[in-house]
Amino acid sequence: MANWIPFVEGEYAVEQALIIAPDNRAVAVEDAVIEVYAGPQGQRYLKGSGRIQNILLVELLEDSDDLDLILDLGDEFQYRLSRPELQSGKFFAPDAKSSLQFRPSTAWEQIPQDDFEQLISRLEIIGL
Numbered sequence: 301m302a303n304w305i306p307f308v309e310g311e312y313a314v315e316q317a318l319i320i321a322p323d324n325r326a327v328a329v330e331d332a333v334i335e336v337y338a339g340p341q342g343q344r345y346l347k348g349s350g351r352i353q354n355i356l357l358v359e360l361l362e363d364s365d366d367l368d369l370i371l372d373l374g375d376e377f378q379y380r381l382s383r384p385e386l387q388s389g390k391f392f393a394p395d396a397k398s399s400l401q402f403r404p405s406t407a408w409e410q411i412p413q414d415d416f417e418q419l420i421s422r423l424e425i426i427g428l
Contacts, residue, residue, distance in 0.1 A: 304407035
């Protein structure tokens with residue numbers, strides 16, 4: 301992937317993060333942050349983390365493995381990560397939350413503000 305990350309190295313708070321399934325069901329990722337860091341040749345990379353209610357993630361995965369991650373960093377900075385790598389804890393009690401780590405598998409796609417608002421309005425956020 302070419303240098304597709306427009307941010308300098310550092311940690312960035314995420315205002316809203318949602319894992320979404322093709323059927324427009326979604327699960328919120330709480331306390332999400334992303335970290336932008338540089339490799340040896342100056343290539344920028346991204347990784348992120350947050351907390352999630354694992355049982356809800358499993359519910360989404362029962363119907364599809366093709367989950368995307370929506371990140372709202374505020375202002376005009378909304379992005380979609382298609383099929384990111386997701387790693388989460390293995391607590392499946394109904395109210396248990398654990399850490400979630402994510403890494404992009406492809407470059408993220410910026411979502412125009414109007415499109416982002418329409419997308420959010422179509423989602424059924426489960427577990428709230």
